[in-house]
Amino acid sequence: MSREKRKLVSIKDIAQEAGVSPSTVSRALHNHPHISTETGERVQRLAHEMGYTPSLLARSLVTQDTATIGLVITYTADPFLSRLVQGVEETARNSGYSVFLSSSYRDYERELEVVRSFHERRTSGIIITGSQIDTDYLDLDDRFPLPIVLINCRTYPYSVSADKISGAKQAVEHLVQLGHRRIAFVSNAKLSTDLDRQTSYQQVLREHDIPIDDTLVVEGDGMLESGVRAGQKLLSLPQPPTAIFCFNDLTAMGVLTALREADLQVPRDCSVVGFDDLEISAYLCPPLTTVRQPCYRMGQAAIRMLLQLIRGENGIQAEILQTELIVRQTTGLAPEPS
Amino acid sequence: MSREKRKLVSIKDIAQEAGVSPSTVSRALHNHPHISTETGERVQRLAHEMGYTPSLLARSLVTQDTATIGLVITYTADPFLSRLVQGVEETARNSGYSVFLSSSYRDYERELEVVRSFHERRTSGIIITGSQIDTDYLDLDDRFPLPIVLINCRTYPYSVSADKISGAKQAVEHLVQLGHRRIAFVSNAKLSTDLDRQTSYQQVLREHDIPIDDTLVVEGDGMLESGVRAGQKLLSLPQPPTAIFCFNDLTAMGVLTALREADLQVPRDCSVVGFDDLEISAYLCPPLTTVRQPCYRMGQAAIRMLLQLIRGENGIQAEILQTELIVRQTTGLAPEPS
DNA sequence: TTGTAGGCGTTATCAT
DNA sequence: ATGATAACGCCTACAA
Numbered sequence: 089m090s091r092e093k094r095k096l097v098s099i100k101d102i103a104q105e106a107g108v109s110p111s112t113v114s115r116a117l118h119n120h121p122h123i124s125t126e127t128g129e130r131v132q133r134l135a136h137e138m139g140y141t142p143s144l145l146a147r148s149l150v151t152q153d154t155a156t157i158g159l160v161i162t163y164t165a166d167p168f169l170s171r172l173v174q175g176v177e178e179t180a181r182n183s184g185y186s187v188f189l190s191s192s193y194r195d196y197e198r199e200l201e202v203v204r205s206f207h208e209r210r211t212s213g214i215i216i217t218g219s220q221i222d223t224d225y226l227d228l229d230d231r232f233p234l235p236i237v238l239i240n241c242r243t244y245p246y247s248v249s250a251d252k253i254s255g256a257k258q259a260v261e262h263l264v265q266l267g268h269r270r271i272a273f274v275s276n277a278k279l280s281t282d283l284d285r286q287t288s289y290q291q292v293l294r295e296h297d298i299p300i301d302d303t304l305v306v307e308g309d310g311m312l313e314s315g316v317r318a319g320q321k322l323l324s325l326p327q328p329p330t331a332i333f334c335f336n337d338l339t340a341m342g343v344l345t346a347l348r349e350a351d352l353q354v355p356r357d358c359s360v361v362g363f364d365d366l367e368i369s370a371y372l373c374p375p376l377t378t379v380r381q382p383c384y385r386m387g388q389a390a391i392r393m394l395l396q397l398i399r400g401e402n403g404i405q406a407e408i409l410q411t412e413l414i415v416r417q418t419t420g421l422a423p424e425p426s
Numbered sequence: 427m428s429r430e431k432r433k434l435v436s437i438k439d440i441a442q443e444a445g446v447s448p449s450t451v452s453r454a455l456h457n458h459p460h461i462s463t464e465t466g467e468r469v470q471r472l473a474h475e476m477g478y479t480p481s482l483l484a485r486s487l488v489t490q491d492t493a494t495i496g497l498v499i500t501y502t503a504d505p506f507l508s509r510l511v512q513g514v515e516e517t518a519r520n521s522g523y524s525v526f527l528s529s530s531y532r533d534y535e536r537e538l539e540v541v542r543s544f545h546e547r548r549t550s551g552i553i554i555t556g557s558q559i560d561t562d563y564l565d566l567d568d569r570f571p572l573p574i575v576l577i578n579c580r581t582y583p584y585s586v587s588a589d590k591i592s593g594a595k596q597a598v599e600h601l602v603q604l605g606h607r608r609i610a611f612v613s614n615a616k617l618s619t620d621l622d623r624q625t626s627y628q629q630v631l632r633e634h635d636i637p638i639d640d641t642l643v644v645e646g647d648g649m650l651e652s653g654v655r656a657g658q659k660l661l662s663l664p665q666p667p668t669a670i671f672c673f674n675d676l677t678a679m680g681v682l683t684a685l686r687e688a689d690l691q692v693p694r695d696c697s698v699v700g701f702d703d704l705e706i707s708a709y710l711c712p713p714l715t716t717v718r719q720p721c722y723r724m725g726q727a728a729i730r731m732l733l734q735l736i737r738g739e740n741g742i743q744a745e746i747l748q749t750e751l752i753v754r755q756t757t758g759l760a761p762e763p764s
Numbered sequence: 765t766t767g768t769a770g771g772c773g774t775t776a777t778c779a780t
Numbered sequence: 781a782t783g784a785t786a787a788c789g790c791c792t793a794c795a796a
Binding site for chain 2: 788789790791792
């Protein structure tokens with residue numbers, strides 16, 4: 089690769105070479121209806137020979153459309169997000185859009201900064217996961233006058249979410265049916281959508297007249313290590329739980345580790361349920377019972393909604409996708425009270 | 427959010443409002459040296475009040491610099507890549523660059539298509555993982571006259587790689603030291619860098635006068651499911667291996683699953699070594715012995731090299747980062763020959 | 765210190 | 781069917 093910066097060939101260069109005007113070249117390149125096949129072909133051939141690559145930059149400037157979207161995720165390392173990113177990226181590309189990716193680290197200022205930078209780049213719209221700003225975007229409308237779709241934020245009008253309420257209910261119900269009465273919950277205090285799970289958890293317990301014990305609700309942060317600590321904390325209780333419902337699969341993996349380190353058998357001594365259904369969850373030891381979120385489809389739905397907003401369509405409503413309990417081998421009958 | 431498309435305020439609008447020329451506004455916004463503090467402040471204030479957001483699009487067109495890079499990855503769902511993406515994204519952003527993300531699915535045409543689209547967007551440079559095109563880029567120089575850095579492709583002059591040769595050696599050596607003589611290898615036929623591992627594998631065996639048995643080398647594709655199949659295949663051998671060295675951690679997880687389903691204990695009946703050291707690998711059951719690739723630092727090194735290329739610096743050389751054997755609990759002494 | 769003018773690479777509107 | 785011209789929003793000599 090020669091390293092000096094070369095000047096790229098432009099429409100003007102082709103025009104000169106072909107002995108026509110730049111506008112003719114532009115038209116020829118776009119298969120404009122009223123163009124003679126002769127010049128059309130000549131221009132096309134010349135463009136190819138000269139190694140012409142159109143500048144979407146310049147095009148965007150005049151068409152006022154970058155065909156670009158911004159995707160804000162919390163952490164690139166979060167495995168829950170990778171399939172979602174895939175859904176967004178594939179669907180966007182199939183619609184001719186490129187996607188900018190940046191992460192917010194669940195930080196309000198960072199997120200604001202990223203959204204601002206996307207707006208400077210004149211992205212046609214933005215998709216945000218785990219937003220810390222959420223409904224404040226409605227007020228920031230004049231600062232960011234471009235369509236925004238949020239993921240898992242049901243209070244915002246343009247959003248795509250998984251039905252966590254129903255998912256959490258199914259999970260806890262499943263444990264109750266197995267005879268568990270001391271059911272713990274490991275939360276993610278940082279996340280507002282965590283409330284759905286916790287509310288469902290409490291509701292199911294109440295419906296079955298199971299007393300709610302606050303010591304059985306432990307705070308986590310959705311990461312592996314916090315799952316380990318939460319597990320240890322729960323095991324050190326005078327009356328440890330016989331089942332643990334976790335905020336997500338990563339937390340569940342941490343809890344499983346804590347149980348193993350305490351020489352407890354799953355599910356014989358304690359049942360565990362996760363949330364997300366990561367690809368790896370089916371390959372854990374034992375394979376994890378969990379609530380599946382349709383990550384790929386959520387990403388896909390988000391970009392579709394965003395494209396509708398970009399096109400100025402009306403009647404767009406928040407979407408809620410179904411979750412599904414996947415019963416594998418980390419849940420079993422409650423141990424007999426000894 | 428009001429849904430009609432508003433016209434954004436431009437430098438001209440501010441100029442008119444402030445009663446100065448557009449160039450003065452431009453200078454004021456950039457803290458140009460020769461500008462009166464009075465107008466400077468007035469313009470800044472006005473810009474803020476009017477909700478001005480500069481168009482990097484227009485700016486890029488004139489400065490011939492988009493401050494944008496393209497990142498091509500094989501699959502967004504590959505957990506090995508998430509930390510690498512993080513390294514690229516964070517470092518890029520800290521240098522004022524935004525990053526486009528797209529995936530190639532390890533397909534030559536797809537990759538070409540993505541690179542072309544990045545070039546159309548006039549990205550300042552491109553980073554590519556798992557390239558199928560690799561050294562062909564040297565010939566494609568006229569089609570893509572922009573800096574390209576490859577990851578894990580040592581035959582290309584501008585590349586960042588992990589030292590897989592040494593890593594694989596350490597892994598197999600470790601198994602030999604534990605007394606294993608029937609050591610299997612699960613490969614990834616799709617990937618050229620796989621050869622490094624396989625070569626090291628054979629070399630270590632030779633060094634220890636261990637006969638090389640071709641039936642102990644099984645093809646995989648680096649995904650979970652292929653690990654399961656490879657494991658099953660190896661177990662069905664008349665003389666199954668006592669240790670399995672896997673192309674990556676995902677494959678190792680699959681192998682572990684196959685072993686568990688066959689009611690074999692790890693490492694008592696069979697040892698397993700992975701490659702990558704994903705975050706979750708430390709939390710498997712048992713925790714996985716593996717070769718760590720410094721994913722984050724590889725991403726960081728790649729973007730640094732790319733920025734050097736963009737700046738036109740000389741003397742840039744391919745970088746090779748060290749790998750490290752992380753011994754956990756899936757490896758143990760070879761079982762006594764029965 | 766500020767304004768004028770030209771240009772970045774395209775597309776779009778008028779003519780011809 | 782093609783060409784001239786203006787415009788997108790910004791930057792930057794050069795001139796004043």
